[in-house]
Amino acid sequence: MSNRTAGLPVVAFVGRPNVGKSTLFNRVVGDSRAAIVEDRARTTRDRLYGDAEWNGRRFVVVDTGGLELAPGDPIEEQVQLQARLAISEADVIVFLVDAESGLTPADLDAAELLRRTTKPVLVAANKADNDRREQDAAEFYELGWEEQYAISASHGRGVADLLDAVVWALPPESEAEVARKAREEEAEAWAKDVAAGRLEPVVAGEEDEEGGAEDEAESEADVARWDAMMAAESEEPPAIAFVGRPNVGKSSLLNALLGEERTIVSDMPGTTRDAIDTTIPWGRSEVVLIDTAGIRRRGRVASGPAAERYSTLRALKAISRADVAILVLDANDGLTAQDGHVAGYVVEEGKGLVIAVNKWDVVEGKTHKTFDEFVAALRRDLPFVDYAPVVSISAKTGQRVQRVLELAVDVWGERRKRAGTGELNRLVAAAVERNPPALVHGRRVKVRYATQVGVAPPTFVFFATDPASLHFSYRRYLENRLRDAYGFAGTPIRLVFREQVREKRTYKGRSRSKR
Ligand code: GDP
Numbered sequence: 078m079s080n081r082t083a084g085l086p087v088v089a090f091v092g093r094p095n096v097g098k099s100t101l102f103n104r105v106v107g108d109s110r111a112a113i114v115e116d117r118a119r120t121t122r123d124r125l126y127g128d129a130e131w132n133g134r135r136f137v138v139v140d141t142g143g144l145e146l147a148p149g150d151p152i153e154e155q156v157q158l159q160a161r162l163a164i165s166e167a168d169v170i171v172f173l174v175d176a177e178s179g180l181t182p183a184d185l186d187a188a189e190l191l192r193r194t195t196k197p198v199l200v201a202a203n204k205a206d207n208d209r210r211e212q213d214a215a216e217f218y219e220l221g222w223e224e225q226y227a228i229s230a231s232h233g234r235g236v237a238d239l240l241d242a243v244v245w246a247l248p249p250e251s252e253a254e255v256a257r258k259a260r261e262e263e264a265e266a267w268a269k270d271v272a273a274g275r276l277e278p279v280v281a282g283e284e285d286e287e288g289g290a291e292d293e294a295e296s297e298a299d300v301a302r303w304d305a306m307m308a309a310e311s312e313e314p315p316a317i318a319f320v321g322r323p324n325v326g327k328s329s330l331l332n333a334l335l336g337e338e339r340t341i342v343s344d345m346p347g348t349t350r351d352a353i354d355t356t357i358p359w360g361r362s363e364v365v366l367i368d369t370a371g372i373r374r375r376g377r378v379a380s381g382p383a384a385e386r387y388s389t390l391r392a393l394k395a396i397s398r399a400d401v402a403i404l405v406l407d408a409n410d411g412l413t414a415q416d417g418h419v420a421g422y423v424v425e426e427g428k429g430l431v432i433a434v435n436k437w438d439v440v441e442g443k444t445h446k447t448f449d450e451f452v453a454a455l456r457r458d459l460p461f462v463d464y465a466p467v468v469s470i471s472a473k474t475g476q477r478v479q480r481v482l483e484l485a486v487d488v489w490g491e492r493r494k495r496a497g498t499g500e501l502n503r504l505v506a507a508a509v510e511r512n513p514p515a516l517v518h519g520r521r522v523k524v525r526y527a528t529q530v531g532v533a534p535p536t537f538v539f540f541a542t543d544p545a546s547l548h549f550s551y552r553r554y555l556e557n558r559l560r561d562a563y564g565f566a567g568t569p570i571r572l573v574f575r576e577q578v579r580e581k582r583t584y585k586g587r588s589r590s591k592r
C-alpha cells in the first residue's frame with residue numbers, strides 16, 4: 078500500500094437553481110489561476126469543476142448545479158442530490174442562498190441534510206449587492222450556521238472574505254500539494270528570468286556554445302537544482318487511476334490485473350470511505366493503482382444518473398492524485414457527456430490519459446474495421462485528447478488487459494520527457510518558417526525562442542513579440558509540431574507564451590539570486 082497523500086481538496090457549491098452558483102464559480106475559477114497554466118486548452122463547454130487558487134492554496138471547485146437531475150425533476154430533489162454529493166465528496170461546502178428572494182422551502186430541505194455533516198459548511202448569502210440587501214441576509218442565520226457571508230457573486234463584493242474562510246476551513250496541505258507548488262513556482266521563476274534575460278535557459282545535456290568557465294559554473298548549479306527536482310519527483314512510482322461510469326467494468330479490469338486473491342476488500346463500516354491504493358510489481362519497478370477500494374466498492378453501487386455523478390466526483394479526486402488516468406468505456410455504450418467531463422478534467426489537471434474500450438468480447442458483428450471506426454468516433458467526440466492511446470480490451474477474457482497498464486506506464490514516461498533547447502529552437506524556427514503566424518493589424522508576431530521549463534506535463538515557454546495576438550489555432554499548430562517531433566503520447570503539454578520585449582540577449586554571469 079502506498080503512503081501517497083491525498084490530492085487537491087474539493088470545495089462544493091450547493092444551492093437551488095438561480096442563487097448564483099455558476100456566477101460564483103466563474104468568478105472563483107476565472108481569476109485565480111497562476112500564469113503558468115494560462116494557456117491550458119479549452120476543453121469542456123459547461124464546466125462542472127475547475128481549479129482555484131486563493132492565498133496560495135489550490136483546490137477544486139465543484140458547481141453541483143451542473144449535476145442536474147433529469148429536467149422537470151422538482152427543485153427540492155435537485156438540491157438534495159447536490160447536498161448529498163457534497164457531503165460525501167467535498168472537503169468544504171459552500172451553501173448558497175439568495176438574499177434577494179429570501180429563504181425558500183428548497184433551502185430548508187438542503188439545510189436539513191447539510192446539518193448532518195461534520196464537514197465545514199459556509200453559508201453564502203448571494204446577491205447582497207448593497208448594504209440593505211446585506212442586512213436582509215441576516216435572516217439566513219435562521220438556518221443555524223454561525224459562519225455566514227453576505228456576498229455578491231456578480232459584483233465581487235464579499236467574495237474575498239468568503240474565500241479566506243474557505244481556505245481556512247480546508248484540510249491541511251498534503252505533501253503532494255506542497256511538492257506540486259514548489260515545481261510550479263520553480264518553472265514560473267525560470268520562465269520569468271529567461272524572459273527578462275537574467276538567466277540563460279539551460280537544459281541538462283545541452284551545451285552552452287559560447288559559455289565561459291564562469292558561466293558554466295552557474296549553469297551547472299541551475300542544472301543540478303533542476304535535476305534534484307526531477308529526481309525527487311521520479312522517486313514515486315507511476316500512480317494510475319481507473320475512471321469511468323458505473324458498470325463499464327473498472328473493478329473487473331482491476332481484478333483481472335491484480336488476480337482474484339487480491340481483490341478481497343475489507344467491508345468493515347468506516348473503512349470504505351478511505352482511499353486505498355494498491356502497489357503492484359511492474360517490470361523492475363512497481364505501479365500504484367489509486368483508490369482501488371473505492372472502485373471495487375462502486376461495483377455494488379446502483380447504476381443510473383445519480384450513481385454516475387457520484388462516480389464522476391470520485392474520479393475527480395482519484396485523478397488529482399494520479400499521474401495517468403485510464404478512462405474505461407463500455408464498447409457497447411460508447412461515450413457519454415460524463416466521460417467527456419472526466420477527460421476534460423484529466424487534461425486540465427495536466428495528467429496523462431489512456432482510453433480503454435472494455436467488453437470488446439461482446440461487440441457484435443466485429444470486423445477488421447470496427448476498432449478503427451470506434452477510435453474515429455472517439456477522436457471526433459473528444460478532439461482535445463486526440464493524443465490519448467486507445468485500446469480495446471475484455472476484462473472478462475483478459476484480452477489485452479496487461480496492455481492497458483503498459484500504455485499507462487508509457488504515457489507516464491512521455492510526461493517526463495525533456496526536449497533540448499538547441500534542438501527545440503531549430504524545430505520551432507523551421508515550423509515558423511514553413512507556416513508563419515497570420516498578419517494582425519498589418520504586423521506579424523515573431524516567435525523568437527522556446528525552452529522547456531517543466532515536465533509532467535511537459536511545459537514550454539515561447540517568447541514572442543505581441544504573444545496576445547497569436548491565434549489559438551497557431552498555438553495548436555506549434556503544439557502539433559512538438560508532438561510530431563517528441564511524441565508526448567497520452568500527455569497534455571502546456572505552451573506558455575511570453576512577451577519578448579527586446580532582442581534576445583543574455584546577461585552572462587548574473588545569477589537568479591541577484592534579481
Ligand atoms: P445558478 O443557477 O445557481 O448557477 O445561478 P446563476 O449563477 O446562473 O445565476 C442566476 C441569476 O442570478 C443570473 O441571472 C445571475 O446574473 C444572477 N446573479 C448571480 N449572482 C448575482 C449577484 O451577486 N447579484 C445579483 N443581483 N444577481 C446575481
Ligand code: GDP
Pocket residue numbers: 321322323324325326327328329330372375376377435436437438439470471472473474
Ligand atoms: P464497474 O462498476 O465499472 O466497476 O464495473 P464492473 O467491473 O462491476 O462490471 C460491470 C458488469 O460488466 C459486470 O456484470 C461484469 O461482469 C461485466 N463486465 C465487465 N467487464 C466485462 C467484459 O470485458 N466483457 C463482458 N462481457 N462483461 C464485462
